[in-house]
Amino acid sequence: MTVDQLIHQFSNSGSFGAGRLSTACNVYEKMVRDQECTIFLALAGAVVPAGMRTLIADLIRRNLIDVVVSTGANMVHDAIEALGGHHYRGHWLMDDMVLYKHHIYRIYDVLVPEEDFVKLDCKLVDIYDDIAAKSKGESLSSSMFAWELGKRLGDSGSILRAAYESHTPIFLPALRDSEFGYIHYLHARRRGFKDALVVDAFKDVREIIEICRNSERNGMIVVGGGVPRNTVQSAALATKSGLDYSLIITMDRPETGGLSGSTLEETISWGKLKAKADRVMVIGDAMIILPIIAASVIERLGDSFKRAPKRLARNR
Amino acid sequence: MTVDQLIHQFSNSGSFGAGRLSTACNVYEKMVRDQECTIFLALAGAVVPAGMRTLIADLIRRNLIDVVVSTGANMVHDAIEALGGHHYRGHWLMDDMVLYKHHIYRIYDVLVPEEDFVKLDCKLVDIYDDIAAKSKGESLSSSMFAWELGKRLGDSGSILRAAYESHTPIFLPALRDSEFGYIHYLHARRRGFKDALVVDAFKDVREIIEICRNSERNGMIVVGGGVPRNTVQSAALATKSGLDYSLIITMDRPETGGLSGSTLEETISWGKLKAKADRVMVIGDAMIILPIIAASVIERLGDSFKRAPKRLARNR
């Protein structure tokens, strides 16, 4: 049985999560077939450490995603792998004091050696220097910064690299909150806190708003929620018409008032999502759900399907 | 029965959540009585819309919190109230299409009129102009920006104002991801995208790292998690010894790998929390849990207790 055949069974007879998942596949298929739609992928949570890096890089290269909005941390881990580091499968019951002594970091059941972070720090401090030199005092937006990194990472399986090569904008609205921030501190300290690279926190606001405004339609796929979901929704609000499609995968619930668990109906009240938008929220672990949706939709599209690249960025 | 008497009952005979809550009160009491400890409050989720603004401003003024790290959105809502706007109690089953037509935004069971956002936009665009004028091309850190706002808000119940008046640093690591971002767009557009206010995304990294390094001990109280929790933990890592106390209130769970649900044991593997740290994670709605902890600890401290202000910021 293929993945899409299973989804069709869910579509015929499944309720609760199964019904939502089959709807999610329909919503993503519709977004993809709508060539006038700009598809935003908002990534929170430990998507890259969990092993979804290649899937996402692949979706970017196939133009099945047009814009990425991510936490800094996911791109940190993308860069770690691009520089030869690894994420290892451990166990959630491992003794963290022992791990600490052995300089191994744990993300639930994934392990990352501290030395991979050290290697990243060393390498990126130089890259920051290089970017600072090239930018000649001009501040960068988070998306310009992301492409500058992608340009300097050789690994074709990297999200940053794939985004750079395919001209896919990649926004990092909380860039500072990740190892990228600490690396900036190292970089700046080395220069006596003078003439360090400047990323202007607000500079990408205009960029993402203009992408939304220039698109006929906008769609959003969210993993988790948090800052990335909010960034896409805010940009969509600024278009004065709201998103046309929305697909969210989350484990959060609405009652405590956080954005990540808020319903898509709530989003409609803000005008960030059209009342008639195709929408669905799947309650589940994105590491299971997102690959299923991707496999099902790619199966539906068939080999001959091509989605045209968007030329969203004004310049490079 | 007083709140603290209830907590003492939990301490004697309560298990599961009740045991965790009584431990949480002990941890916070210990942090507060440790005058050498710098207490960080990390705020994610819709804490301010839910009505906890006055409580937090009060904790800041009593020096029971030394540093605030928040999402932009919470400070946006703080500013809305400071400018005369309101959060109204609605119901989670209200019809969002109707709300949309009436220009009322919903956050679970809280309602905010669109006009309060419009008022905020108008007022803050001018304030941004003013800050830009005063800063004369110099970029600001997020904490400098927060104090500039606090300086210009007259409301004594405001978190931003309380932080400004009491010299309490307030970091907004994802500042751009909130109405503050859209307001910057309005401000910059009005100036033809020239000479707009610059907030340097990385500038506060050094500030928060130095606060951690200069403190004898560091403690963290987290509501929700997300970017604010990560920001504090990363700063603590940079001290090379990790946090001494940690108290987290969250509804997230660890299995999906997101930071907000990750256990404090996991945090130890990273060196962001000492293995011997007093720590506890309470699974529950912070709008219930945080006021209970505050009431219980304030009752324990008694009227005569005073906590000395910290002079953490290098300059103003």
Added chain:
Amino acid sequence: MTVDQLIHQFSNSGSFGAGRLSTACNVYEKMVRDQECTIFLALAGAVVPAGMRTLIADLIRRNLIDVVVSTGANMVHDAIEALGGHHYRGHWLMDDMVLYKHHIYRIYDVLVPEEDFVKLDCKLVDIYDDIAAKSKGESLSSSMFAWELGKRLGDSGSILRAAYESHTPIFLPALRDSEFGYIHYLHARRRGFKDALVVDAFKDVREIIEICRNSERNGMIVVGGGVPRNTVQSAALATKSGLDYSLIITMDRPETGGLSGSTLEETISWGKLKAKADRVMVIGDAMIILPIIAASVIERLGDSFKRAPKRLARNR
């Protein structure tokens, strides 16, 4: 600050969970002041191991609860304590293989020695023999069985004892699914599987339906959900008008279709709850929430308040 003062603050300014909790106190106060209302307490989850036994026995003796519907396991643990056994505070990270070797059972962070179960088995096998002898081949309902146990337990802090002494019906719809079932096996085996005590699975259906039908109004307080919630709701349906009040404390969510997380609105569609019923679902740990509600409402009622006992059971 007293617990009820805190709840009044929630009532004025709290949203999300705080708003729900203040509503919950109002709903319970209303139920209690409505002398024509029969109040059902439905207990699922490890309420007794967590230390809430005395609170519940106290509510029963004050007539603030009129009927109890419980899982078998909670009454098993009630009997364990009545027979001198204990629940100890352990830690959720203890090594279960070590506990197993030391014959210690773990319920999250609560520990029960196996020997307390052995003692229970020995003692109750004799009690079963005695009940069987007294009942002379007549089958019992689960509530008759519960009273027979209560009659034979001397501990005044026991829920079973309190229910027996105060003529409070106590239904155990899944009686068999607990140590009570295994004890029955021991009892029956000792008799060569002849003339063992018979509890008629269906016999209490009529009893609980008639209690509902004979009550002017019916109210339900639920901890967790599961079989106890369903049992009360089904009885209420049989009255053809549904419950008048409902207060649920749960951590479950509705999307996966289980009863414990289903909304009270859903319950209305079945006619098990009146459309105009006072109702609220609090999302949280009952070990925290239920004591708060009880403390707040008892404070409101004051010392002089008396609630009349109901004479619900046809005979003893």
Added chain:
Amino acid sequence: MTVDQLIHQFSNSGSFGAGRLSTACNVYEKMVRDQECTIFLALAGAVVPAGMRTLIADLIRRNLIDVVVSTGANMVHDAIEALGGHHYRGHWLMDDMVLYKHHIYRIYDVLVPEEDFVKLDCKLVDIYDDIAAKSKGESLSSSMFAWELGKRLGDSGSILRAAYESHTPIFLPALRDSEFGYIHYLHARRRGFKDALVVDAFKDVREIIEICRNSERNGMIVVGGGVPRNTVQSAALATKSGLDYSLIITMDRPETGGLSGSTLEETISWGKLKAKADRVMVIGDAMIILPIIAASVIERLGDSFKRAPKRLARNR
């Protein structure tokens, strides 16, 4: 891409939920290939209303499940469909007051017309009469009752029918807590509460214990938890060695102490699961997860694989 190919990808590179799901497929495959293992399926939650009836009946007929332990409600819904009733796909945002007026019951996004329940009541009251007549005053166990129902339901897609035909024991430990209880009330009332059918609550304890004891090895698959999970685990404890395999699909979490969310490590402390047992808990919606596991394992087994039926029941 087939479902099992996707699972193999998860096995190679997936963490968090994806890793757990791939482990779950391995555990079920191992159970199935172990012909000496008795496989228990414990069903809580609205599995049948959600459309998984045919899947489960199919697993029973293929001998991929040896024993079923279920809530009463799931078998009620199984009987409703066997008698021509239907579960319709609705929406979770439907107005429950309107549904109530139209006599339509809602289970999250599934709708059941009241008339299907009425039809069930009418039909089953007669069947109860018939069973009572045949049993001549002898009490039944829940599993004998389930087979008596299965014998009288003609629908080959029915779980009750499949269990009856394939000699698969089916235990209903909380039988009374479902429409089966109310139907018994109707049946008994029609007879003036005399000579009604008696289901002995404890009679199936011996049956399930002996199945466990007579099996070389025992394995458990749990949907949800609750009474069905507890029933299987208790029977396994009575064997004095515990389960050899365990696979749980749940959305519950451990911190509040309820059984449904308790970890399998906790189960080991009780001796209900062997310390070396193959085990995994998947956090997710069973309506998605269970069909994936079934599809993946059936694909692995191939067409030629046959699993021998067990002859577990002593008599019929």
